[in-house]
Amino acid sequence: MTKDTKGLFDLARSTAGASSGTVVERRIAATGFEYEDWALPALQRATSRAASRSSRPWVGRLAVDQRRWDQTPAAEPLRRALLGGYLGEQFRQIEANADYIAVHARRGDIGPESHPDRWIGLAYYQRLIAEIRTVPALARMPVRLFTSGDAADLRDLNDIGVTISDGGERDQDFVEIAAARVVVAAPSSFGFLAALVSRAPVIARVPWWHHIPDMGRWLAYKEGQGLDVARLDDLISGAAP
Numbered sequence: 001m002t003k004d005t006k007g008l009f010d011l012a013r014s015t016a017g018a019s020s021g022t023v024v025e026r027r028i029a030a031t032g033f034e035y036e037d038w039a040l041p042a043l044q045r046a047t048s049r050a051a052s053r054s055s056r057p058w059v060g061r062l063a064v065d066q067r068r069w070d071q072t073p074a075a076e077p078l079r080r081a082l083l084g085g086y087l088g089e090q091f092r093q094i095e096a097n098a099d100y101i102a103v104h105a106r107r108g109d110i111g112p113e114s115h116p117d118r119w120i121g122l123a124y125y126q127r128l129i130a131e132i133r134t135v136p137a138l139a140r141m142p143v144r145l146f147t148s149g150d151a152a153d154l155r156d157l158n159d160i161g162v163t164i165s166d167g168g169e170r171d172q173d174f175v176e177i178a179a180a181r182v183v184v185a186a187p188s189s190f191g192f193l194a195a196l197v198s199r200a201p202v203i204a205r206v207p208w209w210h211h212i213p214d215m216g217r218w219l220a221y222k223e224g225q226g227l228d229v230a231r232l233d234d235l236i237s238g239a240a241p
Helices: 039-051 073-084 086-098 122-132 152-160 168-177 188-199 228-236
Strands: 024-027 058-061 100-105 142-146 162-165 180-185 202-205 220-223
Touching: 039 058, 073 086, 073 188, 086 168, 100 122, 100 168, 100 188, 122 142, 122 152, 122 180, 122 202, 122 228, 142 152, 142 168, 152 162, 168 188, 180 188, 188 202
Parallel strands: 024 058, 100 142, 100 180, 142 162, 180 202, 202 220
Antiparallel strands: none
């Protein structure tokens, strides 16, 4: 999270063995895409250099939106950091009683002309929500759409029972997305981080610049292929491994 001035994440909680002493923050140099042969060795060298500076616990930070790397291994450390933050207990309570589907829509700083690869329009959400509601346990579950920008183009979603929240406080929106029964992530680092700390099924559009797995609780959604509703049903019912 950029500009996390309030302590939404307690990063000391994400550092194993940090029972004493100050946790040091170190910047890790950006590398190329994960499918480029040189990228992983470069990342390993940068990490080894940072680790060798001292024996004190440390947290490494990559550049914002490091592309194409599978970030799901960071899910549990990030979750611990969120639970240790100032909204951690509230997150725990909301998650324990969640009875809604959270949809994140990126608005405000992107547009259909300026960012056509990241812009998702009304028809996409109408179609995806209709597919989600074919799962019996989700058919009548409330859908809450969160965005920090002008959601005027999405107002027709009200007609299919979607509640739009476009004036909420950022950190509060984050925990409410992450705590949902199902998370629909936009091509946005905000929504993707919320999906990482969640333990709910995640539906995320592909392709995007982050790696989106299509296994476990993650469903990679390709618009032309439709949603794997059978697997979503298994995840909701607890039948999926």
